[in-house]
Amino acid sequence: MSEELHKQIDQKQAEIDQKAKEAPSFEDQISQYRTTFFAKVDQAQADLLAIHITSPEAKKYLEEEVPQKILLMLIKASQKGFEIQTEKGKNPQPLAEIKDELEGFLAQEEIEIPQFATIEKIDHQNKELELHLPFTEPDKLIEAKRKLIAELPENSGTHAQSYKKEVEQNIQDSITDLAKFKADQTLVKMVSVDVQAFKAQVEKYEKDPSEANSILVEQKRSSLNFKKLGDDIFNGKIDGQSTFMSSLYQKLWQEQFRSAEDLFNDINAKLEVKEKISLIKQVEKMLKDIEVNENQLLAPQWKSYEEMASLTFIEDPKQKAHFTELEEGLLKAYLILKTTTSNLELTKDKLAFETQQKFVQKNNEISDKIRQIEVNRQTRKTRESFIEMRDLSTYIDFLGTEENGKIYRFNPAYEALPSERKQDVRMAIEFMMNKNQQEVQT
Amino acid sequence: MTSRKQKEKLLQQELVHSLLLSQKQKDFWLSKMIGLPEKVLDRILDFLKIKNNIINNYIDTVLQNDQAHLYLSELATILKLAKNEAFMIDESKEKEAAEFLLQDNLNQI
Numbered sequence: 001m002s003e004e005l006h007k008q009i010d011q012k013q014a015e016i017d018q019k020a021k022e023a024p025s026f027e028d029q030i031s032q033y034r035t036t037f038f039a040k041v042d043q044a045q046a047d048l049l050a051i052h053i054t055s056p057e058a059k060k061y062l063e064e065e066v067p068q069k070i071l072l073m074l075i076k077a078s079q080k081g082f083e084i085q086t087e088k089g090k091n092p093q094p095l096a097e098i099k100d101e102l103e104g105f106l107a108q109e110e111i112e113i114p115q116f117a118t119i120e121k122i123d124h125q126n127k128e129l130e131l132h133l134p135f136t137e138p139d140k141l142i143e144a145k146r147k148l149i150a151e152l153p154e155n156s157g158t159h160a161q162s163y164k165k166e167v168e169q170n171i172q173d174s175i176t177d178l179a180k181f182k183a184d185q186t187l188v189k190m191v192s193v194d195v196q197a198f199k200a201q202v203e204k205y206e207k208d209p210s211e212a213n214s215i216l217v218e219q220k221r222s223s224l225n226f227k228k229l230g231d232d233i234f235n236g237k238i239d240g241q242s243t244f245m246s247s248l249y250q251k252l253w254q255e256q257f258r259s260a261e262d263l264f265n266d267i268n269a270k271l272e273v274k275e276k277i278s279l280i281k282q283v284e285k286m287l288k289d290i291e292v293n294e295n296q297l298l299a300p301q302w303k304s305y306e307e308m309a310s311l312t313f314i315e316d317p318k319q320k321a322h323f324t325e326l327e328e329g330l331l332k333a334y335l336i337l338k339t340t341t342s343n344l345e346l347t348k349d350k351l352a353f354e355t356q357q358k359f360v361q362k363n364n365e366i367s368d369k370i371r372q373i374e375v376n377r378q379t380r381k382t383r384e385s386f387i388e389m390r391d392l393s394t395y396i397d398f399l400g401t402e403e404n405g406k407i408y409r410f411n412p413a414y415e416a417l418p419s420e421r422k423q424d425v426r427m428a429i430e431f432m433m434n435k436n437q438q439e440v441q442t
Numbered sequence: 443m444t445s446r447k448q449k450e451k452l453l454q455q456e457l458v459h460s461l462l463l464s465q466k467q468k469d470f471w472l473s474k475m476i477g478l479p480e481k482v483l484d485r486i487l488d489f490l491k492i493k494n495n496i497i498n499n500y501i502d503t504v505l506q507n508d509q510a511h512l513y514l515s516e517l518a519t520i521l522k523l524a525k526n527e528a529f530m531i532d533e534s535k536e537k538e539a540a541e542f543l544l545q546d547n548l549n550q551i
Contacts (some may be wrong), residue, residue, distance in 0.1 A: 030506050034505050037514050055536065057531050061531055069524070077501050077504045081499070092500070098493050101493070102493050109485060116482045
């Protein structure tokens with residue numbers, strides 16, 4: 001076969017493939033046919049009317065008889081379609097049955113038009129009532145809605161029945177919502193009453209700032225948690241879709257709940273200012289009392305205590321007893337002061353900055369004193385435990401005697417000790433030597 | 443949401459396309475349509491749509507099986523014949539009118 005012939009074959013094959021690609025699929029062909037057919041049916045009437053004819057008889061023929069012919073052809077086609085589907089086992093509904101159903105449905109609708117009209121009117125009246133809200137008292141709205149329910153046709157036909165039920169249910173649901181609203185409205189009224197009671201309690205407390213009145217004010221104040229009350233009553237009822245219920249809740253929130261909250265916040269803010277002033281005075285008095293107490297009583301004792309505590313060892317039993325008594329007395333005094341300041345620890349954030357600084361400083365000073373006593377006690381305990389150590393000589397070497405006394409040197413055994421232990425051993429040796437010196441002097 | 447006007451238009455279309463209702467029935471509902479309670483309008487529209495869809499489905503089935511496009515040809519034939527028939531009626535009526543006019547003129551001479 002020549003090369004030229006091969007080329008021709010390939011070219012033909014390519015043309016065939018291209019044509020196959022371009023040819024519409026069977027589904028597309030059907031769809032196109034269907035579109036064309038229905039467009040032709042829809043256009044038929046217009047096409048016929050566009051024909052230029054003059055006689056009324058010809059016009060009547062085109063307007064009345066021809067559409068009937070087309071209609072007949074379509075009915076025949078649909079009957080054929082029904083038969084094809086039946087043959088395929090699809091169990092379609094016969095045309096006559098569909099026709100009967102349609103006519104029966106329309107006849108019943110026609111009979112029930114007056115009932116539908118009545119129900120629709122009531123539905124409309126209900127919507128108007130909700131839209132314009134001629135009154136906002138829930139009881140009046142409930143009464144008006146009940147009247148509407150009573151006006152619904154008592155014995156509605158089979159078709160209007162479901163519509164009647166739908167409208168009745170809608171009204172009934174809104175009555176339920178209104179009853180809930182009424183309960184919430186009562187809650188808001190109670191909140192307003194509570195705020196008034198709080199106001200009265202605060203006024204009473206201002207006249208008589210006793211502890212009993214203070215407790216009553218605090219109880220009332222903590223019971224009025226507006227965040228929680230607001231969430232309980234209004235959550236999900238104001239936000240979201242704008243309905244007549246949401247507008248009722250909006251009104252209740254804005255006009256009653258918020259004014260109660262504003263009044264509460266106002267009273268509370270004034271009360272808090274007074275409490276703050278009172279607290280500052282209380283703390284300042286306390287700080288002054290502590291200062292006087294410290295200067296007059298504790299400071300001289302602390303000086304004496306610190307001097308004695310710095311001594312390595314107190315041998316004299318009387319002196320030792322005095323030291324112990326002094327230490328215990330001071331510890332007790334500072335613990336009492338600590339308790340006094342701790343009572344105000346929680347409220348310190350309410351203080352003015354300067355007072356707060358003074359308070360914190362004093363608190364730290366007291367804590368430092370207590371800590372110091374504890375450290376002293378611990379140090380003494382450690383020292384005493386070293387007295388019992390008999391092997392201290394293993395860590396030192398005797399070098400000789402000079403004018404000032406004996407000379408020792410820490411030996412390699414000491415150097416080999418861990419650093420913490422070294423310190424303890426050194427303190428114990430110094431303590432022992434000091435003790436020996438005192439004994440010699442005695 | 444469909445407006446009342448749109449619904450009326452849709453119902454009109456469904457009524458016109460219905461193969462199962464007589465012209466008298468169609469005319470009755472078309473004349474009543476504007477004053478119908480909206481619920482009734484909705485219900486009839488929905489019901490009619492369902493029934494019309496069934497019929498359309500039958501016609502679809504037929505068209506799928508009509509590979510020779512016989513139904514389209516039949517429709518074209520109906521239209522063609524209708525046009526011819528209309529012209530013929532028109533022509534004969536014109537002729538009758540002309541003859542009548544001629545006779546009338548003759549009578550006046």
